[in-house]
Amino acid sequence: NDGYKLWLDYQPISDSQLKSQVEPLLGGVYFFGENPTYEAIRKELNLASKSMLAKAPVYTKERLQNTKLWIGTREQLSQVLSLDQQAQIKALGNDGYWRGTLELDGKSFYAIVGNQPVGVLYGVYNWLNSIQSNTFDSSTELSDSPKIKLRMLNHWDNLDRTVERGYAGFSIWDWHKLPGYVDPRYIDYARANASIGINAVSLTNVNANALILTTDFMKKVKVLADVFRPYGIKVFLTARFSAPIQLDGLKTADPLDPEVIAFWKKKTDEIYSFIPDFGGFLVKANSEGQPGPHEYGRNHAEGANMLAEALAPHNGVLIWRAFVYSHEDEVDRHMQANNEFEPLDGKFQENVIIQIKNGAIDFQPREPVHPLYGAINKTNVGMEFQITQEYLGQATQLVYLAPMWEEVLKTKIYRPTPESTVASLLEGEGTGQKLTLIAGVSNIGTDRNWTGHLFAQSNWYAFGRQAWDPSLESKQIADEWIKLTFGTNPEVLTKIEDIMLSSHEAAVDYMTPLGLHHIMGRSHHYGPGPWVMGGRADWTAPYYHNADSLGIGFDRTTEGSGALGQYAPEVAKAWSDPNQIPEKYLLWFHHVPWDFKLKNGNTLWEGIAYHYDQGVKEVRKMQETWASLESEIDPAEFDHVRQLLEVQEEEAEWWRNACLLYFKTFSKRPFPADIEQPEGDLEYYKSLQFPNAPGI
Numbered sequence: 001n002d003g004y005k006l007w008l009d010y011q012p013i014s015d016s017q018l019k020s021q022v023e024p025l026l027g028g029v030y031f032f033g034e035n036p037t038y039e040a041i042r043k044e045l046n047l048a049s050k051s052m053l054a055k056a057p058v059y060t061k062e063r064l065q066n067t068k069l070w071i072g073t074r075e076q077l078s079q080v081l082s083l084d085q086q087a088q089i090k091a092l093g094n095d096g097y098w099r100g101t102l103e104l105d106g107k108s109f110y111a112i113v114g115n116q117p118v119g120v121l122y123g124v125y126n127w128l129n130s131i132q133s134n135t136f137d138s139s140t141e142l143s144d145s146p147k148i149k150l151r152m153l154n155h156w157d158n159l160d161r162t163v164e165r166g167y168a169g170f171s172i173w174d175w176h177k178l179p180g181y182v183d184p185r186y187i188d189y190a191r192a193n194a195s196i197g198i199n200a201v202s203l204t205n206v207n208a209n210a211l212i213l214t215t216d217f218m219k220k221v222k223v224l225a226d227v228f229r230p231y232g233i234k235v236f237l238t239a240r241f242s243a244p245i246q247l248d249g250l251k252t253a254d255p256l257d258p259e260v261i262a263f264w265k266k267k268t269d270e271i272y273s274f275i276p277d278f279g280g281f282l283v284k285a286n287s288e289g290q291p292g293p294h295e296y297g298r299n300h301a302e303g304a305n306m307l308a309e310a311l312a313p314h315n316g317v318l319i320w321r322a323f324v325y326s327h328e329d330e331v332d333r334h335m336q337a338n339n340e341f342e343p344l345d346g347k348f349q350e351n352v353i354i355q356i357k358n359g360a361i362d363f364q365p366r367e368p369v370h371p372l373y374g375a376i377n378k379t380n381v382g383m384e385f386q387i388t389q390e391y392l393g394q395a396t397q398l399v400y401l402a403p404m405w406e407e408v409l410k411t412k413i414y415r416p417t418p419e420s421t422v423a424s425l426l427e428g429e430g431t432g433q434k435l436t437l438i439a440g441v442s443n444i445g446t447d448r449n450w451t452g453h454l455f456a457q458s459n460w461y462a463f464g465r466q467a468w469d470p471s472l473e474s475k476q477i478a479d480e481w482i483k484l485t486f487g488t489n490p491e492v493l494t495k496i497e498d499i500m501l502s503s504h505e506a507a508v509d510y511m512t513p514l515g516l517h518h519i520m521g522r523s524h525h526y527g528p529g530p531w532v533m534g535g536r537a538d539w540t541a542p543y544y545h546n547a548d549s550l551g552i553g554f555d556r557t558t559e560g561s562g563a564l565g566q567y568a569p570e571v572a573k574a575w576s577d578p579n580q581i582p583e584k585y586l587l588w589f590h591h592v593p594w595d596f597k598l599k600n601g602n603t604l605w606e607g608i609a610y611h612y613d614q615g616v617k618e619v620r621k622m623q624e625t626w627a628s629l630e631s632e633i634d635p636a637e638f639d640h641v642r643q644l645l646e647v648q649e650e651e652a653e654w655w656r657n658a659c660l661l662y663f664k665t666f667s668k669r670p671f672p673a674d675i676e677q678p679e680g681d682l683e684y685y686k687s688l689q690f691p692n693a694p695g696i
């Protein structure tokens with residue numbers, strides 16, 4: 001098994017009871033109508049049936065005769081659904097589905113019903129998943145609908161097929177061969193996304209190239225949009241703010257300039273002439289050197305609204321990123337987004353969404369929630385998670401990210417209501433926000449298994465599931481993925497679940513425990529670099545850890561940068577006290593003396609050392625658990641993961657040794673005697689170079 005089929009590998013059904021339920025259904029399938037999405041469903045059923053039952057499904061022409069499985073929309077099935085059932089299904093909205101048994105003329109039919117064809121598609125995938133994981137029971141009714149409208153992948157793919165922060169090969173968009181050649185991978189990509197409810201993709205890097213907006217490229221993008229449409233997926237593009245200058249030779253990209261406004265309107269109309277359901281633009285502006293409205297003395301709202309107006313007649317959406325910071329601004333980087341966006345709250349058009357990273361710095365191994373959540377409540381806000389593991393071991397380390405995302409989504413933010421959490425805010429509770437979004441920076445590429453590390457597939461899967469329903473538990477999602485990937489053996493399930501659920505905390509322990517952050521290698525971000533100095537201060541490590549002879553950490557209390565003041569008073573108050581703040585965020589907000597007493601009685605210095613050591617131990621535990629599964633796992637998959645876990649152990653030791661040796665030069669205290677003593681020479685670790693590290 002090379003991992004290409006992801007969680008859709010449709011293993012032969014061995015359980016005879018399950019088989020006796022499924023076989024008759026696939027032996028008499030009736031579609032209430034025809035459309036491209038039903039065609040996609042038919043292809044999926046063909047694939048699944050041949051693989052699970054070694055035979056093709058039988059499609060009937062008549063809804064009663066020889067039919068067992070009904071597939072259609074609520075309207076199409078209205079004659080066979082009771083009024084109550086119709087009302088129940090209608091309430092599930094466009095993307096929702098219901099599946100269960102219906103009776104007609106004394107006969108039973110299993111039905112998969114949505115309000116729209118795409119809901120039917122989601123219902124079919126859910127049904128197939130239940131078969132694969134052996135949880136299907138035709139006597140149980142089931143319905144589901146997403147809590148978030150836009151469930152979106154952000155590809156950071158360049159037009160030359162390199163991928164910014166990509167660790168799984170090159171971009172799967174083969175721009176050179178498009179539009180003539182449609183790689184079958186595009187269809188498998190769409191299937192995988194649809195199977196977990198992802199319904200939007202932005203194809204290109206946020207560090208954008210204006211060429212994507214030329215007519216030649218539009219023809220290529222159109223082909224992708226056509227492939228994705230039956231799977232319910234809309235295409236977005238990143239828009240380079242200076243495109244009017246680059247493409248049409250205008251003298252300015254000032255968002256208030258009539259020629260600039262006309263440029264974007266014409267460009268946008270042209271895109272819609274190729275792609276009538278084009279999703280809209282995603283924009284990174286005035287951040288890390290990207291052009292934006294500030295060059296012309298305009299603010300983010302003026303920039304975003306100009307593009308939003310070009311999109312509005314077509315029902316397009318403008319997604320504007322809040323990841324803005326500048327090294328010329330002397331203010332703590334943590335605070336800059338709030339400083340810019342809070343005064344603009346309520347000034348954005350209705351079809352604008354502000355896309356905010358989960359934390360205020362940058363996808364660190366663990367971040368406290370971004371203070372912009374809850375601080376702006378008259379503007380649509382959406383989440384940006386990072387699925388690609390830029391700061392979390394890239395493609396060599398097994399780190400299951402769902403627990404981290406769950407932690408963020410469940411965080412209480414107390415605004416706009418005392419009960420608000422990040423998840424409730426994203427769902428529009430308390431603000432009435434209708435346009436809702438969870439985006440994830442994609443981790444896929446041309447590697448045969450899509451994501452480089454087999455377990456990185458679980459992050460793609462989990463992202464889709466949490467974007468669909470932010471209240472899902474990471475444990476439940478892990479269970480689903482394990483069953484779909486490795487089968488239903490209970491021993492395999494518990495052991496792999498242990499590995500996955502401990503993996504994120506382990507990585508935080510050996511990389512950045514107790515709230516440390518931004519101490520990774522320069523530019524490639526691979527491995528430790530707490531000593532990284534030089535260049536702009538906000539890209540160095542000491543800017544963040546501030547280690548000195550007294551202690552370590554970033555003081556963001558009122559005595560320090562004051563960033564805590566950007567949170568709701570409930571949060572700011574609790575977190576301002578080093579004895580009350582959850583220890584996992586301690587050094588994020590406080591500069592703490594080396595001998596500060598932690599909750600378990602250790603000094604801070606001892607605690608740092610124990611955490612780093614614990615991280616390494618956890619990886620070794622993961623290795624042992626994996627080794628014990630050898631006889632249960634496909635040999636190729638087993639060996640792939642075994643080798644990568646060995647690399648991960650070395651990398652965990654490297655992080656621990658490098659960081660502890662470095663911080664010891666400030667703490668001047670011995671390591672606790674009962675940890676594995678960090679060995680090696682700090683100068684050696686500092687001298688390591690990685691010119692071929694991927695994805696810069």
Ligand code: BDP
Nearest residue numbers: 164165206207284323362363
């Ligand atoms: C950082 C990446 C950088 C991205 C940037 C962004 O290091 O490559 O361009 O985020 O999100 O995580 O724009």
